[in-house]
Amino acid sequence: MNFPTLIIGGGISGITSAVELAEAGQEVVLIEKDNYLGGNVSHFNNYFPKLCPPSCGLEINYRRIRSNPRISYYTGASLKNICGSDGDYRATILLSPRLINNNCTSCGLCADVCPELRPEKLGRTAGEKAAFINNGLPFPMKYCIDPEVCLREECAKCMEVCDYNAIQLNASAAEVEIQAGKVIVATGWVLYDAKRIENFRYSEESDVVTNMEFERMLAECTRENSKLTRPSDGKTPQRIAFIQCAGSRDVKHLPYCSAVCCSVSLKHALTLEAAYPELLAEIFYIDMRLSGRNEKLLKQAEDKERIILTKGKVGRISPSDQETGLRVEVEDIASGRKRQDAFDMVVLAMGLTPAPVAVEMKKNEYGFYLPGQSSGLIPTASCKRPMDVSSSVKDATASALKAMQK
Numbered sequence: 001m002n003f004p005t006l007i008i009g010g011g012i013s014g015i016t017s018a019v020e021l022a023e024a025g026q027e028v029v030l031i032e033k034d035n036y037l038g039g040n041v042s043h044f045n046n047y048f049p050k051l052c053p054p055s056c057g058l059e060i061n062y063r064r065i066r067s068n069p070r071i072s073y074y075t076g077a078s079l080k081n082i083c084g085s086d087g088d089y090r091a092t093i094l095l096s097p098r099l100i101n102n103n104c105t106s107c108g109l110c111a112d113v114c115p116e117l118r119p120e121k122l123g124r125t126a127g128e129k130a131a132f133i134n135n136g137l138p139f140p141m142k143y144c145i146d147p148e149v150c151l152r153e154e155c156a157k158c159m160e161v162c163d164y165n166a167i168q169l170n171a172s173a174a175e176v177e178i179q180a181g182k183v184i185v186a187t188g189w190v191l192y193d194a195k196r197i198e199n200f201r202y203s204e205e206s207d208v209v210t211n212m213e214f215e216r217m218l219a220e221c222t223r224e225n226s227k228l229t230r231p232s233d234g235k236t237p238q239r240i241a242f243i244q245c246a247g248s249r250d251v252k253h254l255p256y257c258s259a260v261c262c263s264v265s266l267k268h269a270l271t272l273e274a275a276y277p278e279l280l281a282e283i284f285y286i287d288m289r290l291s292g293r294n295e296k297l298l299k300q301a302e303d304k305e306r307i308i309l310t311k312g313k314v315g316r317i318s319p320s321d322q323e324t325g326l327r328v329e330v331e332d333i334a335s336g337r338k339r340q341d342a343f344d345m346v347v348l349a350m351g352l353t354p355a356p357v358a359v360e361m362k363k364n365e366y367g368f369y370l371p372g373q374s375s376g377l378i379p380t381a382s383c384k385r386p387m388d389v390s391s392s393v394k395d396a397t398a399s400a401l402k403a404m405q406k
C-alpha cells in the first residue's frame, strides 16, 4: 500500500519537503500547529544572507502548494500521537477550532466589527482584533478568530456582516486520523527561556528583549511604516546592545553553539544602520561564528562606524543610574578592562532548542532529534540542530529524497 508522507511542521523546511515530494509525484499531508504556514521565517523582518523579506522564498512555495493537488494541508493542527512502523504509520491529529471556515474571502469585515482585542504582545500588531489574519504573508489567505478572546454567540457581530456564511462560532476542536508511509518531522526550534538567565533581567526589564521579539518589532515597523520605539516609554532608542551567546555555549544553560545567532545580530545591526542614522549598535560576542555566505555580514558590519563589535562576555544587565536605561557590565577582552555602559535597549541573542513533538525519536545529548533510528521517521532541518534557512532547505530536500526510498 502506498500511503502519503506525513510532514509535521509547516515552516520553511516542512514546506520544502512537501513541494519537493509532491512535484516528484508523491502524495503528501502537511500539518502545522499554527493557523498559518511559514513557521518562524514568516515572522521575520528580513533574512540573511541577502536581507530580503520573508515573502521572497515563501511566496513561490505557497504558489507551488496551491497548484499541486498532491498536497493536502491542515493548519491549527498538531500531532496528538503516532503509532506503527515504516510504511504504515497512524497519526492522530488535533484540529483546533478556527471559527472561520474555508468560505472566507478575506474581505476583513469580521475584523472591522469585532469589538474584542487580542492581548498586546511584542511584535503583534497593536490593536489586533479577535478576528484577525496573520500580519505577515498569510497562507491560507483566510481570517481566523482567536477562541481565547472571542465572545462567540454573546457578540456574533461578525456573523451579521459576513455574506459568505464563513463564521462558525460554535465550532469545536476535532481529531483526524492519518495513515502515512513515512513521517518527516520538521518541527523546528523554540528559543531557550530567557527568564532562566537571571543576571540578564529579562523578566524585570521590558527593554531587554529576545532577538526573535526584536525581529518582530522590526517587522512591525516595516509593515506599519513606523519608527522603532523602546517598550518601556515609547522613546526612540539611541544605543542598543546585542548580547551574543545568551544561553548558548554556557554549561549552566545550553552547552552548544546555536549557530545562527551571530549572523542574526549582525543582520539586526545592519538593518538598524540603514534605517536609523542616529542609532549606535554594539555587539558583545565571545567569538563570531559565521558560515558560508553569512561571513560577508561581518565584513559589512566592520565597515560601519555606527556598529561596534566588542569581544567580551556580558556578566550582568542592571537598571542604569539614569532615570531610564540599562547598564551592561562586560569584560572588554581587547582592552582588558571591565566596562559598565548605558544602553536604551538590550537584545539577547538567545540559544535555540528543538520544539517538542509527540513522536518517539532518539535524541542527542542536547535534545535534538537523531536521524536514522527508524527508517520511516525522518527528522529534518532545525529540529536536528540549529541551522539557517539555506541549510534547512537543503536538509528538507534531502529528507524528501529519503522519504521516497522504499
Ligand SMILES: Cc1cc2nc3c(=O)[nH]c(=O)nc-3n(C[C@H](O)[C@H](O)[C@H](O)COP(=O)(O)OP(=O)(O)OC[C@H]3O[C@@H](n4cnc5c(N)ncnc54)[C@H](O)[C@@H]3O)c2cc1C
Pocket: 008, 009, 010, 011, 012, 013, 014, 031, 032, 033, 034, 037, 038, 039, 040, 041, 044, 046, 047, 048, 049, 077, 078, 079, 186, 187, 188, 189, 190, 211, 212, 215, 260, 264, 267, 352, 355, 356, 357, 358, 380, 381, 382, 383, 387, 388, 389, 390, 392
Ligand atoms: C531571531 C532569529 C532570526 C533568524 N534569522 C534568520 C535569517 O535572517 N536567515 C536565516 O537563514 N536564518 C535565520 N534564522 C534561523 C531560521 O529561523 C531557521 O533556519 C528556520 O526557521 C528553520 O526552519 P524550520 O522550518 O526548520 O523551523 P521553524 O521555522 O521553527 O518551523 C517549524 C514549524 O513547525 C511547527 N510545529 C512545531 N511543532 C509542531 C507540532 N507538534 N505539530 C505541528 N506543527 C508543529 C511550528 O509551529 C513551525 O511553524 C533565525 C533564527 C532566529 C532565532
